[in-house]
Amino acid sequence: MNSLMAIFRFELNRILTPGRVFWWVVVAAFPVVIMLLMMNYLQPPRGATQENINTFFTIALYFVAPTVSCMLGALLIAAPAVASELEQHSWTYLAVRPNGLFHLVLGKYLVAVVWAASATIVGVTVAVAVAGIEDPGDAQELNQDDTVVAATDDRAVRRGGRFPGETATDVVPGIVATGEVGRAMVGLAILSACSYSALYIMLGTLFHRRAMVLCVAYTAAVELFLGFFPAVINRLTIQYRLRTLLFDWTTQSDEFRNSGVLDFVSSDESAFMQVLWLVSWTAVFLAIALVSVHVREFTSASETDV
Amino acid sequence: MTSEYLIELDHVTKLYGTVIGVNDFNAQLKPGAYGLLGPNGAGKSTLLNLLIGQLVPTRGTVRVLGQSPRNNSAFMKKIGFCPGFEGLYATTTGLDWVTLLLQLHGVRSRPARARAADCLALVGMSNDMNRPIATYSRGMRQRIKLAQSMAHEPTLLFLDEPFSGLDPVGRTEMTNVLNDWIGLGNSLIIASHVLHEIEALTDSFLLICGGRLLASGTASEVNELLFDSPSEIEVDCSEPYRLASVLMDRELAVSISVEQKSHGGDTVRLRTLRAGQLWSQLPDLITRNGFTVTRVRSADDSLQTLFNSLLKIHRGEI
Structure with a gap:
């Protein structure tokens, strides 16, 4: 444990460079910027209910934060974890220590998790604060002509609600029930960071020469394409499990729930099972990475003067 | 150590695809200091990597300190390795680097730092150990590499061209450090293509070329050949x-x-x-x-x- 924490602290210090901190800020700011853009430039369709808009914003926030931000964060740190050590020839110093490679891989994994999760959680927290509105309830009861009956809470109005007499097309509402959405997003961010970091560590270890390229290609082809493919194959993706948790942990509009979309993009298994799937995959990915670094010979001919 | 031999190489061959790194290498060495001599490309570094368990022989068996070196934590505790390449983190200080490597041997943070500082002082880096490695000269980096290999007090040291980049004063200082270290009863395998570097440390050597062992023993024994x-x-x-x-x-x-x-x-x-x-x-x-x-x-x-x-x-x- 001492060795693992030593690697963790050392690697955490190493990534605190201006360049890496800049990327951390970019990853954290991404969901906030997207939410601001959506609030200011998207017009909700006429007749959309507060529940519909809330569901849309929640799904959008899930896609930009625990999905894109977390993926990007994990990708930047986890994918080159092994390749960078090999490229700068620092690998051997660590490999000749007792369980050195075990500690190296797990230490870098923990750094990737902390880095990706922290950026996403900060991003989600700010984004929810920016996009959140008080539950309109009575405050934004709609008239037959889709205008607001009355506003009892100025704060709700100021933060995205509609003024009395305004129509749904005049302003874009934000997220209702920010507590529920915020908690769900933080939980998903942590699970996403753990799962994707393990996935990228494994891919980066197996294919260290083109780690970043391969991880990006895998993410696009498997997680973002097959993950949304309405077939059995999508059950093998991290996205599928995270998405199921999203729909389990947040409230969606009746229209959305009755549309049948959920049958194709999420599982009907319990949330516990989804977490179990993610934890199991994380363990399998890390185990493959650890076996790989212990079985393979990373010292190449060019490094050995032959 | 269950074997009387420091190193046992039994028909060891290492192939990189079709390129031969080490070719049917046999040797049994008792504890002591040995020079591994050979021109560039002779297979010295490949042999060292086989001995420290970073490479697996294509054929034959390698045993060091009576054990197989591959993925062997108990073995790793007993050896130190100073590679021929640099591979140091540019933004890290010499002290932090050596401290980290000591912590990987299970030494706690504070004692590791103190021990690292002592070891860096031994190689003449006391005044510069808190500077980033990027600011070091090549000779300073060699000293750092040597310090990290000795810091955890191994009984067997593998050095690959350890004097490369050192000025004459530095070479003498490092030679003295290594001679003192050998004097404590420790063993040493030093690879070099510069003969006088090895002569200053030991008169026992293995001469290799083309991945093959040409001769081994003391200079006088080989002279008889x-x-x-x-x-x-x-x-x-x-x-x-x-x-x-x-x-x-x-x-x-x-x-x-x-x-x-x-x-x-x-x-x-x-x-x-x-x-x-x-x-x-x-x-x-x-x-x-x-x-x-x-x-x-x-x-x-x-x-x-x-x-x-x-x-x-x-x-x-x-």
């Missing part, structure tokens, strides 16, 4: 030209030159194809012709000559 090989000999003699003539008549020398010394006296420098034959006949020849000989010595009794001669034998040039 060269009994009938070409050699240069210097003879300080009162009648150099007559001596030269006699040697040529008996076909004991293939070339002879006479040099006048600045303080008087002459030296006959001769080259022979059969050194052993010359050494056995020379005393009788001197006595019978009444030469006054004040000194006879091999002109090239350094390891460099030995090395060159063995390489020529290996290449079939002799």
